[in-house]
Amino acid sequence: SSRQRSASPGITLREHRKEALERMAVMANLGLHVFHPEWQNVRPGAMPQGRQYSTTFRMIAMKVFGRDEEITLPVQTCTKVVDVRDALARALGLDPESISFLVKQGCSTRKQMLSEEIAACVTVKGIKSFRPGRHQWPHPTGVIGAGYNGLKTAxxxxxxxxxxxxxxxxxxxxxxxxxITAANTHSKLQTEFGSFHIWWGQDLVTEKCPYPKGWEIWPKKKEVLAHFQHAAEAYGVLPNFRFKTNVAKMDVIGEKEDHDRYYRLTVAPVDGGDSTEVSVSSLFNYPGCMTRNRIIDYPGEDEFGGAVAYGMNDDCPYEELKGNNVAILGNGAFAVEN
Structure with missing residues (x-):
């Protein structure tokens, strides 16, 4: 059998350069310093002066102390422990001084010095995972409004x-x-329920909230509110809701650039009672559609013997309209609905 022909030197060099560029990109994304060979202290035609650094790329394995979690990443031979430590600290949001590297030496283990070149296989002490941990905010997240967006956020x-x-x-x-307020009893959803329901999208579909079946395509107010309640109960979010509560005031505590500045809310029961203060670290505000009737006083209204009502907020007494002459003023969405 004929021997397989080896790749030409040009192809091999191109492949090595491509591999080096890929490893350099990974190192740069990790925040690791990439040392280029041309940075060596060597003058053309002269002997090297000072210490020479090896810029050869290699792979190292790092394992979390006390766990099985392990990652590999490219470094250079000259990459120091301090470089890897600082890159890890930045990525994980930790204090660099809390991170150390252990390396196997014979039948024992020793801590690597910061000035050493990072070993090929190290155990990292002082971290819980190579994935960034969730920041622990001093206060809960606040959400104003329990409509579509407020419920979905929860x-x-x-x-x-x-x-x-x-x-x-x-x-x-x-x-x-x-x-709850603006829609009338007979108001219908103006888009298909299949693209409106609260648990729309694969990120929210669960066994208790699958793709909706058995719901009307254009449900009325009662059915829309029932689907809100169903989603809230299925997800178990209601214990975090404070109903019949008005957020009357907000004070910002801390400077704009402070990482842990927060908001102090003054809340009060809508039925009366003492106000209380609730601190939240971040705030979502969903005030609703803010639709308001344009109130117009027509001459003679006080002498008119019939009912005068507006076409939203369930203000219109539909049970009294049958058999009567009705005038509808306006040609907007609620006028057409009524």
């Missing part, structure tokens, strides 16, 4: 395993201003 936090949040709403249930 569900996303819960799905991510974070229940350190509190939702405030003036109403006594989920649904928000749009569907």
């Amino acid at each position: 569900m996303l936090y819960t799905k991510a395993g974070n229940d350190n949040y509190v939702v405030f709403d003036r109403n006594d249930k989920v649904g928000g201003y749009c569907w």
